[in-house]
Structures are given as C-alpha cells and as structure tokens.
Amino acid sequence: MNAIKLIKRLLLAALLLQVPAVLTAAEEELCEPFMDGKVDPTLLSSMLSAAENGHLYRIDRNSSRIGFCVDSQLKRVEGSFRDFRGGLALDSGTTSDGQAMVVIRTDSVDTDAAFIKNILKGDSFFDVENNPEILFISTGFEWTSDTTAILKGDITVRGVTRSVAFDVTLTEMSSANTGVDEKIMVKATTTLNRTDFGMTSLTSLVSDDVRLCMSVEATRYKS
Numbered sequence: 001m002n003a004i005k006l007i008k009r010l011l012l013a014a015l016l017l018q019v020p021a022v023l024t025a026a027e028e029e030l031c032e033p034f035m036d037g038k039v040d041p042t043l044l045s046s047m048l049s050a051a052e053n054g055h056l057y058r059i060d061r062n063s064s065r066i067g068f069c070v071d072s073q074l075k076r077v078e079g080s081f082r083d084f085r086g087g088l089a090l091d092s093g094t095t096s097d098g099q100a101m102v103v104i105r106t107d108s109v110d111t112d113a114a115f116i117k118n119i120l121k122g123d124s125f126f127d128v129e130n131n132p133e134i135l136f137i138s139t140g141f142e143w144t145s146d147t148t149a150i151l152k153g154d155i156t157v158r159g160v161t162r163s164v165a166f167d168v169t170l171t172e173m174s175s176a177n178t179g180v181d182e183k184i185m186v187k188a189t190t191t192l193n194r195t196d197f198g199m200t201s202l203t204s205l206v207s208d209d210v211r212l213c214m215s216v217e218a219t220r221y222k223s
Helices: 003-016 024-033 041-052 114-121
Strands: 057-060 065-071 076-081 084-089 099-105 110-111 134-144 148-157 160-175 181-194 208-222
Touching: 024 041, 024 084, 024 099, 041 057, 041 084, 041 099, 057 181, 076 114, 110 114, 134 160, 148 181
Parallel strands: none
Antiparallel strands: 057 084, 057 208, 065 076, 065 208, 076 110, 084 099, 099 134, 134 148, 148 160, 160 181, 181 208
C-alpha cells in the first residue's frame, strides 16, 4: 500500500472513530461542510472513497440553482439560495445506487422583495440565526430509466428531519475518452409541507406546500 493510500485509510479510520484528524486541503474541501457531527462518519468515508476512485461529482455553485416557490393569496413567492455545497457519488453512472449530500446556508435565501426575504429569514420561517443550515443526505437512488430516478433521503430544516423523495433527471454534459462523465446536470424536484418543519405562521395566507427545485451542474472531482 503506497503512502497516499495509507494516509487515506488512517483518515477514514479517524472519521469512523470520530477522532479529530488533520485533513489534506482537498479532503477538507470535500468534507468540511458535513463534519462536526452533521453526517454519519461512514457516509463521509464513502464519499472520500468515491473521490479517490474518480466517482465523486462536486456541485458547481456558479452554474447551479436551488430554488423554491410557494403560493399565497397575494402572489406566488419564488426564492432561491445563493450559498450551498455538496456532491454526488455515482459509480459508473446510473448503474449505482449512489450517494448525495447537500448543505444550504439559510442566510443566503433571496427573493425579489426585501420584506419577503426578511420574513423568510425570521424565526417564523427559516430562523437563520438559530438554524443556519438545511441539510439533505440521501438514503438511496431508485432508477426508473437510464436518466431518471427517485432520490430518497432525509432533509433537516429548523432542526427537524423528515424523509423526502425527489424526482430526478440526470443528463451527461461532457465525457472523457475513459467513458466517465466529466460533468453532469441533475434536476430534482419535490414538495415539502412547511408545517412539518415548524413553519406554522400565516397559514391562512400562505400555502403549506412548498415546491423545492434543484438544477445542479456537477463536475467530476480529480484528486
């Protein structure tokens, strides 16, 4: 076993034992958003292994969008989040169950109206001061065709975790001669009930159903 692989094995062992470890710059970049107890260390281990084997795709924030919309008696409210990180582990494309992790900074929420944005940031909705992140961790892909799937997982909003299922479409954007996709587009949609996460204000004016939409470009990680 060469020195690099030995270091990685020691790192994974430290993660599994939840013992602090010194990460390489690349590993810190991959894992930092999901550490401090946010994610089961065994899942971090699987993502690092995917990175080592060339099967990890990192979300490109500049070319991706995570948005939502909800109907009210006044108009449809549409918003998005500007700060998010994550990745997908897909071994040999859609032949794998895969793994997905996404963390969203709630204080990055944005809308076309400042007063609505302030309401969303307040304690009746995202409560960004006490709940700075939304976390999604997948539990499995169920592929319905070569390019479509149901992505199941757990989403945590305002400290409340609920099971969720996204309708997913995956598109290859570029490939290398190795047959491995270099860049992919993942579109995912689902509907959440906001009251499930303690957002019970303005129920007479604003719908309980919130449509969450992700249009994510991801690039294969190269160590």
